[in-house]
Amino acid sequence: MFHTNFKIKQNMKKIILTVAAVFVLSFANAQDKKDSNGGQTSKGKWLIEANTGNAMLGNTGFYFASSDGESAYNLGLDGGYFIMDDLAIKAGLGYGGDSATSTSAFSYRLGAKYYVKSMIPVTVDLTGASGDAVENVAGETPMWLGLGAGYAWFVSNNISIEPGLRYNLSLNDKFTDKGILQFNIGFALHF
Template sequence: MKKIILTVAAVFALTFANAQDKKESTGEGFSNGDLYLTGTAGFSSSKTGDLKNDGFTLSPGLGYFIADNLAIEGQLTYESTKVDNGISEDKTSGFGIAAGVKYFWTPASKFSLSIGGNLSYMSTKYDNADVTTKEIGVNIPLGLNYFVSNDWALTAEWGGFGYSSNDNGGDGAEKTTGFNLGVDLSTISFGLLYKL
């Protein structure tokens, strides 16, 4: 009788442990093989006298966990700005693409910190000047995710270190290159993430 009770107890214990593992893998947080959609959107508008400046940015992205702590990501970006001084309008529009990797310290938990590395390309057209600039960049952002449900998370990303090179339209124009090390929170961006 003692062996039967111990066997039943062992079966219940293993079943409970297995149920807990399944709950963790389908609950909040990430695990190997998870696919997610992420992105940011922004709108800005300012006016000083007759000068009005409007801007819009949309950056959807897709990520996939290739290991428990490591995800690969891809992102598209669309930007549009309009400056109106009451006499004329200057419009710009840009399209960009980025790809990279991101390492998560505690991916299976509700709250996770991350560090990443990505390579980006952005093409921006200035309508009035009839010039198109091309910019490449490398960025090492710090980030965090906070799951508010099993599928939705709030995200924040801070561009810690970056390098960029802009051809300023080419055709003999001098390139602009720059390094950026952000130590304040002025470069922080917020977004949403949906785990598929």
């Protein structure tokens, strides 16, 4: 059992390092790249996005689940500003609750999003949550390092649909020592 958990953790570290390397290399080459998507990710532009969320961690996305008359939800948005072509600094807020336990949680996110070749978003961010919904779980609040990548499908000059994968590495092992892999679909406005 210990050997299996150790091997899983080693594989996750390799994945995290690979995503981080792609992000760093993409950032280093950003100065030489021409914007080929019509300017949606150009320096000085703004980004507002809504993502599907995951109930297992504090999030700034949209989530709803209902079972046996009880429901859980989350509402949130992320926003960003492109400080250079294809690189946005982002922040997000979310609020959610659970009718079964009458608890609620406030979530936040800070990070960066880089569009490789103006169409492959790579993200690195810090996500956390506070409130009675998360503190009741373990007496601690969660903190996650999120690494993700996807594809930006620009359906118009100002709108993109961005499916992607995201791995959330727990930074508070008293809350949980498990990482979470999730599939998200993001909807972004660029202006």
